[in-house]
Amino acid sequence: MHNQIFETALGVTSPWFVQGVDFDAAKKTLTIRVDFAAGSRFAHPTAAGLHPVHDTQVKRYRHLNFFQHECYLEVRTPRVKLPEGRVVLVEPDWAGKLSGFTLLFEALVLALAQQMPFAAVARTVGESWHRVHAICARYVELAVAAADLSETTALAIDETSYRRGHNYLTVAADADERKVVFATEGRDAETIERLAEHLTEHQATPEQISSVSIDMSPAFIKGVADHLPNARITFDKFHVIVHASAAVDKTRRLEQKTDPDLKGLRWALLKDRDRLPESQRADLDALIAQVTTKRTACAWAYREQLREILERRQINVVRTLLAQWCTNVMRSKVEPMKEVARLIRNHFDGIVAWTQTRQTNGFLEALNGLFQTAKRKARGYTRFATMRTVLFLIARKLDFARINPHAA
Missing domain, CATH: 1.20.1320 (phosphoenolpyruvate carboxylase, domain 3)
Structure with a gap:
């Protein structure tokens, strides 16, 4: 009976079922064992139809806490044989985008990371800083890669420092939607060239940009003139x-x-x-x-x-x-x-x-303030990749719900 309660709570449906539950009071952990019915066949995105199970692997996923106890799903995961002979792993629907976590746990980490430094999130959920950062970086990369910029015609571009010395990153945002769409290292004309390439990779063209708001940086002015040929420059x-x-x-x-x-x-x-x-x-x-x-x-x-x-x-x-x-x-x-x-x-x-x-960089200036505050709270970041992830999380405009329905 208690297995059915956990199935309902977890949303586990056929062919999956809860096979058993282990509670360790000393370690404060709850492990829920999940299996699938014998004879089940599974779909795989690379091949049409349902495929027979070749063998299985036991995988362990961190889930949301059960009261104050850490909760894990221990799942007997099938590997299926495709028609061309390949053997591939089929993970359950609740498996996260990073190995070892459920979608619900990753959604919790994302929500916390938009309010707290990674170190504080790591202490809260009981995971390492690196694992928390890896979850956030993975979701940012997936969301940025899926962005459709085909309707973008006006950009606001600004720079911000991310480390002591002359370490800057350039940020570009859709001026109408007020959302960050691009970030790269540096503040020279080449950053605008990389922005133009980013537009091309996301269903847009440099020629469709009709208006750009920038500061009076000669490098930005040259970059816009060279790589966004139809953009009218505004100095707000x-x-x-x-x-x-x-x-x-x-x-x-x-x-x-x-x-x-x-x-x-x-x-x-x-x-x-x-x-x-x-x-x-x-x-x-x-x-x-x-x-x-x-x-x-x-x-x-x-x-x-x-x-x-x-x-x-x-x-x-x-x-x-x-x-x-x-x-x-x-x-x-x-x-x-x-x-x-x-x-x-x-x-x-x-x-x-x-x-x-009337195009302004004001909202990017405000975002820069939040960014610098986050950097101070975290006692500084040193890697550009980390700063880029933090910047997109603070902006809070990425559509994570398309990747994880629990992250709406």
Whole structure:
């Protein structure tokens, strides 16, 4: 009777049945022995029909815990003889994608790994770090390999560091679906070439990409021009404003050497005025009132003007105002902001394109923050393959349910 209860709980159906159960209280393990009915024939994906059993192997699968006890399925697994004479193993439907686990156990590991470092998952489920990582890497590879990019027309591309020193990986995402579709080592033009090859391997073509959002990296610009020939490049507003904010801070540091009143104003100048506490807002307003005499106040005003221009949606208006802004800055005495004006002039069309496309890398920047947090929690990762697996898990956009119905 208790065997039938376990059959029902496990979803074991004919020709499989639970042959017996062994409980070891000392080792805190439960082993469920599974067999198949004599005379059974089994299907195999490489040959049509049902095939006779040639011999068997006993395989052991880690399953979900039974209360606080580790649970294993010990299965007498058939090897069948195919019509051409080959003998192949036929694993049961509940066998996982990695040898030695059930689909349910792998689904649990995947769910935990999207919330916790691999080491913490390993402690929770009682397996080694390497086995947990192997499960996650296997599912990521299967899901990425099965991805269909035939409808992808807009990409967001960004870089992130994955190790101390100059160790970077480049990440590409479907800008409309906001899901990561590609990751590779490096941040040079060759990464875009590898991205183009990846598109070709997944029912897409480089020519179908009509829009790409990138930072102002010369390598990315060259890579897109060479390998995504129909893509219109967009430099989103936020990257431009980051450069302008850096110029404001540089101006403050230079002017502070002769004007001690600027000390303590760094964050008031860098943050949005509406988000400042009342005391900092008053200090900022006092500085802005001296816009004609303090270069830091002038730099702040230029940045705010730039922000307002890039908020507009009429491309001809933006083009005219942005060109005039650059002219005004170049005539000023705010040297750090002149560097921003030169940058804008050198990337003018891509910055103006933001007015129409409104395509941004913001969600990739947020993903990068989660990625760096995960890396710190895990006390760092050293291998690119591991970082790629972690990145796709954090993004949480892969369809694991197509591989494992329990991983929906």
